[in-house]
Structures are given as C-alpha cells and as structure tokens.
Amino acid sequence: MDPNIMLHAGTVTHQHVLPEGYHCAVTWGIPFDYGGMTSAMLRRSRAFVTEGGQHVDVLTFDFQPDYPDIACELEVNGELIAGMELRNLWDELRDLPDSDLRRASSASRVKGEFHPIDPGAGETEVFAGERRRRLRYETTGAAVLQIDYLRADGSIFVSDRRDVTERGTEGGRLVTLCDSEGTPLASWNQMWPLYLFWLDVVVSGRETFMIVDSKSTANFITRYRRPNVITMHLVHNSHMAAGEQPPHGELSRVRRYTFERLSSFDAVIFLTAAQKRDVDEVHSSGAPTSVVPNSTELVAFDPGQERDPAVGVMLASLNGRKRVQHAIKALGAARDLGADCSLTVFGDGPDRKKLAQLVEELVLTTSVHLPGFSETARKNLWSASFTLLTSTTEGLPLVLLEAMSGGCLPIAYDIPYGPADLIEDGVNGFLVRQGDIAGVAQSIVKIASSSAEELGVMREAARRTAERFSDSAVTARWGQEMHRAVDRKLEAAVDPS
Structure with missing residues (x-):
C-alpha cells in the first residue's frame, strides 16, 4: 500500500483541535423521538463545528421520505447548526447522475434476475405529490417481496427483490442499482455493497474521519477499508447481553458481528475506562481502543436557585x-x-x-x-x-x-x-x-x-x-485520538508486518 495516498497527520492549532479533512458521523437514522445516542452524536457534531472548526455531515441509511423536513426541524430546535448537514442514502441515490452511478461494480456470481414491478401490480407510495417507492407483497400480504425505489420521473434507481430463491416466496435477495433510464448497472445479493458504494461517492477520495455511532451501521462499516478514511466506532452502550456480567459474560446478539471484527476499525472508542478495560481483556483482539466521554452543555447554574427538593x-x-x-x-x-x-x-x-x-x-x-x-x-x-x-x-x-x-x-x-x-x-x-x-x-x-x-x-x-465534560475538553480528546489513528495507519502502511 502506498502511504503517499493516505491521510497525513496534519497539525493542531489552538483554533483547530481536530485534523483537517472531511468529518462525518454515521448513524442508521434520525427517529422523531430520538434518544441519548442520537442526542450525543448531534452534540458532538456541533462541538466539532464550534470548537474544532470543521464541517460535519451526518450520514443516514434508513428510508424516510421526509428527511428535508427532519433537517428543518432539527435546525429550528438548534440540533443542526450552520456547518452541519444531514444526508441520506436514498435521497442522494435518487438524484445521482449516471456518471456517478456507473462507478458501481457488480459482485461476482450474482444470483437472481432483475424484474421491475409492474406499475399495475404493485402498491405505489406517494409523498408530497411524488412517487417514491413501489412495493410487491406476498400473496397474503404478510411480507414485502420487492421494493422498487423511484425517481421523480418514475424511473427505478434501486430495486430490492427478496424472493430470489423461488418467486412468490420470501428467500434470497437481489439488490440492483439502475441508471436514469431504469437500466441495471450493478447488482449484489446483499444490501451492504450499495451502502459502501454511496459512502465512496460521499467521501470522493478525500481524507476522511468517520465516526460510526450506531450498532447497525457498525456491522457493514467493518467492511469499509480505505487508505484515505479513518473509521472510528463509538460504542454508546454496554456490549453485554441483558443480565450478563462483564467482562466474561455473553455478548449482546446485536453487537456480536461487530465485536468479532473490532480490529477492522482504525479506532474503537468507549465512553468509560471500565468498559474499555473489560473489552480489552476479552474481546479486543488487538483492536486499538481508547476512551472519549460524551460532552454536555454547561447551562447557567445558580447553587442558590430555589427549587422544590421533592x-x-x-x-x-x-x-x-x-x-x-x-x-x-x-x-x-x-x-x-x-x-x-x-x-x-x-x-x-x-x-x-x-x-x-x-x-x-x-x-x-x-x-x-x-x-x-x-x-x-x-x-x-x-x-x-x-x-x-x-x-x-x-x-x-x-x-x-x-x-x-x-x-x-x-x-x-x-x-x-x-x-x-x-x-x-x-x-x-x-x-x-x-x-x-x-x-x-x-x-x-x-x-x-x-x-x-x-x-x-x-x-x-x-x-x-x-x-469536566465540556464541549471544548471532549473535542480536544477526539482530536488526539484522530491524530493517533492516523499515525497508526501510516505506520501500518509503511511496515505491514
């Protein structure tokens, strides 16, 4: 691997405690009633803008037809500020030019054939006057067998077929990316190659620092290895199954895949030293682990404020x-x-x-x-x-x-x-x-x-x-870990042994 095409360590100044580059936060989606993980991710991203001097994109992968409305609401509530952008896979694939779409490559030995849903046979979803998806159901209506994602003109940009093994019966998967005419360009038997294709479009060869917040996105980011991208998985919660005691208890089912592949990340970040210690003892397999806590807003505080103690x-x-x-x-x-x-x-x-x-x-x-x-x-x-x-x-x-x-x-x-x-x-x-x-x-x-x-x-x-957990202090900690991750990646490229 040529280290000349990789990230450089950069410099830290009193103004920019984060390394220069493209910064993004990766999460599955922004639900209406989001909780602590999403709040922490948004707060960290705002701090990267205000304290670190870097633009931050929040990358999402779930399908919601109203992401522009979600972004507007976040802006009104002060959760999304100037210097941050909310971006979504489906919204952006819908508008990608053919020149970008043709960069996708099919997997080898793909099973199944692309068959678009007949407009008269499927159920078409319309949002704000535009056709967004067409769905084909199993005979009883119990399962979705195919989803065709539609552009504004009605052409298909992605087809997700789920009855590949036997038509009409759920089994197997064929994901097909199409050009502006609805002609297939690339196909895969899993969804994650489509996700990684979009990430490559977003990153566009830039030196990138990617913080992966959600469990579900961490699973496929384990496969995203690029010389110009630092991937950092932030573990927001316990990795243990319910009722299990650390460090030797059973892993949570939803974390097992990622924790068996922690060394795929350039850094694995925990919120507490105790969790890092437990993971290092049992699960790290040489993964570079560190601790960076969440930050919090330091609101106006008066110790003499009158409040009902009960x-x-x-x-x-x-x-x-x-x-x-x-x-x-x-x-x-x-x-x-x-x-x-x-x-x-x-x-x-x-x-x-x-x-x-x-x-x-x-x-x-x-x-x-x-x-x-x-x-x-x-x-x-x-x-x-x-x-x-x-x-x-x-x-x-x-x-x-x-x-x-x-x-x-x-x-x-x-x-x-x-x-x-x-x-x-x-x-x-x-x-x-x-x-x-x-x-x-x-x-x-x-x-x-x-x-x-x-x-x-x-x-x-x-x-x-x-x-102790102010935005400035925690952002500086992130900057330190990013520079360390860059140094490790450079060293590994120069001496792969």
Missing part, C-alpha cells in the same frame, strides 16, 4: 432496558416513607400503556406523570431537584451529565457502564445497588428531607463533575 424529572425511553417501572415503584415507596415527592417521566415507547397502568394500580396518578416525548424535556431537568436512572445497562449516560450540569442530583443504579464514573455516592448524587428499589426510595427521601444548604453543596459538586 420534585424529580426523568428522561427515558419507555422500554424494558430503561426499567421505568422501578422508578415509579421507588417514588411510591418514598411517598410511603413520608416524602411528599413527585416524578415526571418524559419519553415514549412500547411500555407506555403498561407503565400508565402501574401508576394507577399504585394510586400515584397525582404524583407520577407520563407526558410523553418532548423536544424540550431536558430543560425541565434544570429546575428539578433529582433525576433517576434505573436502566439495566448504559454507556456514559448523557442524561446524567445534562442533569448534573444544572445542579439536578442523580440517583442511579450502579450498572455497567457509566454511573460510577460520574457519581460519588452522597457527594454529588447517589449510587444504588442495581435493582434495589428500596435504596432508590431512601435516596429520594434523603434529598427531599435535606436542607437547602446541604443540597446546595451537593449541587455545586454535581456541577463541577459536569464541567
């Missing part, structure tokens, strides 16, 4: 991993112990109905509130007295940093990973043995019954903790 706010998806039912039960137990406390849980998810029923069963309808997802929910943290984290696993919980920045005291299960890296029990919050609902209740009572002076001291300590 008011709690929690931000969490309403799903099994977050165990919000533990928080609700703990609030009820704290009230039974005499604390006149309340809890508002912002978030949505599959467990919403079940949690609402639990609130009614425990007669907590006046003290536990489930208002749903709110784009401004985190602002409520900074007027609350405490927040709860009852998850089974985390990475470095951004919600704890956000709360502590504004002096909101965290009460968290001591789970892998994250809470113990932030909370010094009884000093800037409370750490509780995992699953100990009574312990959470006692911590709520402790906060609710403490004096304003006592709580003020703890809130100042929480704020000092958050200050």
